[in-house]
Amino acid sequence: MVEAEVSLGWDDSVSSGMTLDTVRDSLIRQEDTIIFSLIERAKFPLNSPTYNQSWVPGFSGSLVEFIVKQTENLQAKVGRYENPEEHPFFPDDLPDTVVPHFEYPKVLHPASASININKDIWDMYFNQLLPLFVAAGDDGNYASTAASDLQCLQALSKRIHYGKFVAEVKFRDAPQDYEPAIRTKDKEGLMKLLTFEKVEEMVKKRVEKKAMVFGQEVTLGNTDTNVKCKVDPSVVSRLYGDWMIPLTKDVEVEYLLRRLD
Numbered sequence: 001m002v003e004a005e006v007s008l009g010w011d012d013s014v015s016s017g018m019t020l021d022t023v024r025d026s027l028i029r030q031e032d033t034i035i036f037s038l039i040e041r042a043k044f045p046l047n048s049p050t051y052n053q054s055w056v057p058g059f060s061g062s063l064v065e066f067i068v069k070q071t072e073n074l075q076a077k078v079g080r081y082e083n084p085e086e087h088p089f090f091p092d093d094l095p096d097t098v099v100p101h102f103e104y105p106k107v108l109h110p111a112s113a114s115i116n117i118n119k120d121i122w123d124m125y126f127n128q129l130l131p132l133f134v135a136a137g138d139d140g141n142y143a144s145t146a147a148s149d150l151q152c153l154q155a156l157s158k159r160i161h162y163g164k165f166v167a168e169v170k171f172r173d174a175p176q177d178y179e180p181a182i183r184t185k186d187k188e189g190l191m192k193l194l195t196f197e198k199v200e201e202m203v204k205k206r207v208e209k210k211a212m213v214f215g216q217e218v219t220l221g222n223t224d225t226n227v228k229c230k231v232d233p234s235v236v237s238r239l240y241g242d243w244m245i246p247l248t249k250d251v252e253v254e255y256l257l258r259r260l261d
C-alpha cells in the first residue's frame, strides 16, 4: 500500500523549499487564526444545548456534531481534505471530491495520511478548553455557537497536525540523528531530539502577548492601561503549554515512527 503510493510520486530527495524557519513562520501565522477564532467563540456564552441535545430530526447526535459533519461533507466535495494540512473530524463516509484534483507538493511520507488525532483534539476542546474561556450561560445562539466551534476546531487541528511538516524538515536536517531512534521505535529518544524548550517558551509568551493585543478594546481616547481582554491571555498561554505543544509533539513522534516505512 505504502509502496504503491510512493511510486505515485513521493520522492524525499526532492527539495520542497520547506525549512524549519518557513514551517515555524507558518505556525506563527496560525497563532493569529487560533486566537481570533477563540475571540469569536467567546462572544457567546457556553450554550450547552449546542452539545448535549439532539435537535435535528433524523440525526441522533448533538447540534455541533451535525454542523461539523455536514460542513466536512460539503468541504470534502470541494477538495479540502486533499490538502495534507487538513484533517476531518469525521473521516468515515466522506464523499469524493467533485472538483479537479490539485497536485499538492508531496512533502510528507505517504504513511503520514494514517495519522489523525482529531478525536483527542475534540475531547480536549470541549471538555477542557471551552469551559476555561467562555462565560457560563445560554443566549440561544446555538447554530452560531457551533459554527464558531468549528472554526476553532479546524484551526487547532491544522496547527497540531502541522507537526508532520515540522518532523519532516527536522528529519531531513539530521537523518543520522533520527534514524537509530526510529529503527528502535524509541519514542522518548525521538521526543528529546525534536524538543526545543527555548522555542516553546517563546511560543507561550508570544501567544499570551498576541491575545492581549488582539483581544483588547480599541478606543480613540487615551489608552487605558487596565485593558480587559476578550479572551484571558493566560488561558491562551496555558492552551499552548498544556495541549497545543504536547499534541504537536505527539504528532511529530507518530510521523517519525513511520518515516522509514
Ligand SMILES: C=C(O[C@@H]1C=C(C(=O)O)C=C[C@H]1O)C(=O)O
Binding pocket: 024, 166, 194, 195, 196, 197, 199, 200, 203, 244, 245, 246, 248, 249
Ligand atoms: C514545532 C516545533 O517542535 C517542538 C514543538 C513546538 C511547538 O509545538 O510549538 C516548539 C518547539 C519544539 O519543542 C518546533 O521546533 O518549532
